[in-house]
Amino acid sequence: MKNIVIAAGLAVAAVALSQASAADMMALAKSKNCLACHAIDTKLVGPSYKDVAKKYAGKPGAEATLVNAVLHGVSGGWGPVPMPANPQVSPAEAKQLVEWILSMKK
Numbered sequence: 001m002k003n004i005v006i007a008a009g010l011a012v013a014a015v016a017l018s019q020a021s022a023a024d025m026m027a028l029a030k031s032k033n034c035l036a037c038h039a040i041d042t043k044l045v046g047p048s049y050k051d052v053a054k055k056y057a058g059k060p061g062a063e064a065t066l067v068n069a070v071l072h073g074v075s076g077g078w079g080p081v082p083m084p085a086n087p088q089v090s091p092a093e094a095k096q097l098v099e100w101i102l103s104m105k106k
């Protein structure tokens, strides 16, 4: 019984942690201007992050491809509008953002 209570407590703590980091990632994406062109659920100038996650789900090398796209820009994958390079983003931040985006697959 005591173990169940402890396990439940840990589960709640884990959920709280992952929510905090989702909020942090939202803030990072906002501060790096990603959200000027992207939204989680809706296509704006660029594809929605959920669509990106769906397209690349299970693809080997997806993370490296997308980190490169975020840092240096990319075109032709989604439509006529290219994504410009994002020199304000460090490689480590790009990796964090891409992991966050790829985690949105349903």
Ligand code: HEC
Pocket: 029, 032, 033, 034, 035, 036, 037, 038, 045, 046, 047, 052, 065, 066, 069, 070, 074, 075, 076, 077, 078, 079, 080, 081, 082, 083, 084, 086, 089, 097, 098, 101
């Ligand atoms: C000026 C608008 C703009 C900004 C700012 C922008 N994006 Fe994009 N993004 C786009 C467009 C347009 C595409 C689709 C490009 C294409 O068709 O290949 C795209 C595509 C992407 C993709 C998918 C790339 C692929 O190869 O499929 C990812 C991931 C992405 N953006 C993440 C980001 C992140 C993270 C940021 C912030 C650092 C960001 N974007 C900032 C417009 C933007």
